[in-house]
Amino acid sequence: MAFQSDKQHPIVPREKLDFGLNDSIPKYWFGGDPFRTRFFDAMSLIFPPGEKFFMVTVRDFRDQVTDPKLLQDIKDFNRQEAQHSMVHNQYNDLLRKQGMPVDELIAWLDNLLFTKYRSRFSRQYTLAITGALEHLTALGAHAMFDERDILGDAHPNVRAMYAWHAIEEVEHKGVAYDVMVDYAKVGYFRRVAALVHATFMFPWVIFKFANRMLKADGFSFWQRVKLNVKGLHWVLKPGGFLAPTHKHYIKYYKPGYHPWQEVDQPGYEEWLAGFNRRQDPVEASESIRSALLAH
Incomplete structure (x- = not known):
């Protein structure tokens, strides 16, 4: 049955949070860099249909x-x-408001996940896709919370917003996996095949969406080609955005793997302490940075 760990984080739904997502946020909010901004904006577009897919596949x-x-x-989790x-x-x-083709891109992803995937693949495999994507999104904590800032x-x-999302992904990272293994009876090879697919x-999808938005900008x-070359270097270079995730990513391929075998979650305790002071997610996010930069 479900993997038990005394270090497993409780799943705490946090509702009615105010991130101040208003017009005070500049168009290129990530250091004025169009690629980095649209790279993360693409993830924001992906999450609503993606998370609906997660909930549906678990509900199966x-x-x-x-x-x-x-x-x-x-x-x-829901x-x-x-x-x-x-x-x-x-x-x-x-x-x-910036003129981004939000509805076009979300409709495209809805069609991919709910029409193509749900008609083409078994319910076991679509849940395995969810398990794989949950693994990938939980890796975000490792990419975002370390001394590199x-x-x-x-x-x-x-x-x-991204810090809060990453923290909560850490909290519920074992739920879809437990349903997948214990009840959908997804075996090793199907689980691994789904991770290769999701990888x-x-x-x-992120690069497709980011480049569609850069085009709308x-x-x-050729300008987009240059932005992508520079951006890919930032993502993939030694010490780049994804650098801390590789050793955690490959653990999913081990037979007998479970997400809660890995309990080292950077930034979690600092975020929680910051949030518990005033229930302010922005203060919680800055608590992580203060702790990291103090080291």
Whole structure:
């Protein structure tokens, strides 16, 4: 049954949070860099349909679940995912005001996930896709929270939105996995195949969306090529954005792997302490940075 760890973080739905996602946020909020900004903006567009997909694929097997703790975890997982969608939709409204093709891109992803994937693949495999994507999104904490201060040039309100999202992904990272293994009976090879699939699909969609937005910004084809070359270097170079995630990513390929075997979650305790002071997610985000920069 579900993996138990005394270091497992409780799933705490945090609702009615105010990130100050308003017109005070500049168009290129990530250090004035169009690529880095649209790279993260693409993730904000992906999350609402993606999280709806996560909830639906878990719901496919919820009626089979008998473990009371897992049933409560599924409920809290759904509440967290619903809040993520709500907050990212608030931010996506800002993108609409900038003239970004928000509805076009979300409709495209809805069609991919709910029409193509749900008609082409088994319910077990679509849940395995969810398990893989949950693994990839939980890796965000490792990319964002270390001494490199990778989001140091980002607007604090947007930085806080991604910090909160990453922290909550850490809290519920084992839920879809437990349903997948214990109730959908997804075996090793299907689980690994889904991660390979997600490893290509997820960045492909991010770059597709980012470049569509850069085009809407008025950048020419060759300008976008230059932005992407520079941006890819930032993402993939030694010490770049994804550098801390590789050793955690490959653990998913181990037979017998479970997400809660890994309990070292950078920034989690600092964020929680900051949030518990005044229930302010921006203050919580800055608590992580203060702790890291003090080292």
